[in-house]
Amino acid sequence: MEFVNKKSPLLKEMIGKPVGELPTPVIVADYNDIVSNLSKLDEYFNNGNCKIRPHFKSHKCVTLARLQMTYKNTIGITCAKVSEAEQLVGGGVNDILIANQVIGVDKVRRVALINEKATVRVAVDSIEGIKQLGNAAHEIGVEIGALVEVDIGMNRGGVQPGKPAVDLAEVISATKGLRFDGLQSYEGHIVTFPDYKERKKLVEKDMLPLLETRALLEQKGFSVFVSSGGTGTYDITGNIDGIDELQCGSYALMDSAYKKIRPEFLNARYILATVISKRNDVIATDVGLKGMGAEYGTPVVIGYPDAETLYVAEEHTVIKNIDVNIGDKIRIIPPHGCTTNNFYSRMWITRDDKIEELWPIEGRGCLE
Ligand SMILES: Cc1ncc(COP(=O)(O)O)c(C=O)c1O
DSSP states (O other), X not given: OOOSSTTOHHHHHHTTSBGGGSOSSEEEEEHHHHHHHHHHHHXXXXXXXXXXXXXXXXXXXXXXXXXXXXXXXXXXXXXXXHHHHHHHHHTTOOEEEEOSOOOSHHHHHHHHHHTTTSEEEEEEOSHHHHHHHHHHHHHHTOOEEEEEEBOSSOOSSOBOTTHHHHHHHHHHHTSTTEEEEEEEOOOTTTTTOSSHHHHHHHHHHHHHHHHHHHHHHHHTTOOOEEEEOOGGGHHHHTTSTTOOEEOOOGGGTOOHHHHTTOTTSOOOXXXXXXXXXXXXXXXXXXXXXXXXXXXXXXXXXXXXXTOEEEEEOSSOEEEESOOOOXXXXXXXXXXXXXXXXXXXXXXXXXXXXXXXXXEEOTTTTOOO
């Protein structure tokens, strides 16, 4: 892996130093652990037809996306926002799916513009969305691949399976500048269902209408590929005949919530934090909600299995049952990795606790 920002004085100063010398709070990720996660998922698909299109939202780091793209079964990158897609295209990723609706004259125009340099497909779930995208494609003179988003129970975006989805596919293929490429859906309502057997049953049931929609479209002569899935369902959705690619995101770096249901992947990322206050056996660290996604579950402190997080405040995490002193640095696994990376503009990469690289998080704050 090539070093990035080689000339940065910050990097030069820190390179080769022990991770504990970093000023906190910072995100740190272990290179070997990342590689272990990427290899594990990729190798799982060595003998199957399903491919991987990792979700950028989980790390927002172009260097990591490029590393993911070097794996044999990884065929492109998923993202949620146009500005994320722009960062990816700028960083050399040439096959992207925005697994989300893109609405707004400025935004669809930007999608059309990046399609001059790369394949950037978009999910749609409305006639209005199709119209906007088609107009932009026509104006810029490109063809944009569109996927109909199908709601299979998450109640977020998407049209109902069956006729409503087929109707939209027909509108897309009749729209100048657009190409109907397939279906997008996400089983987000069950992707982290705690019991594996139950998760499998639920996913297999909820995927049926999506597969029936695929069959209806194929009967009408459409060529269709289907994109779906996440880290919690890679070995369920990824084994369903009729699913072509998976949008797993969290597997790359993981977090404390996902680790409970996916122990086979390593918590490659942690937040290095400093103990800044102590009263009896209760300490406060210098990272809180402004530096850690804590929507799901509780933070885990590496090396202190009895530590108990009392609460996460704006600038502090308050922890009890932990034998540390003011000034000590501790490693906290965030409960939600995807929102955590959105707080930081860079991620320190270590091997054997020695600092090796500094990867920018270009997608930080890419909300539009
Ligand atoms: C559209 C979409 N696809 C896939 C994912 C999968 O992510 P993960 O692997 O983190 O479950 C998400 C997560 O929110 C998503 O919104």
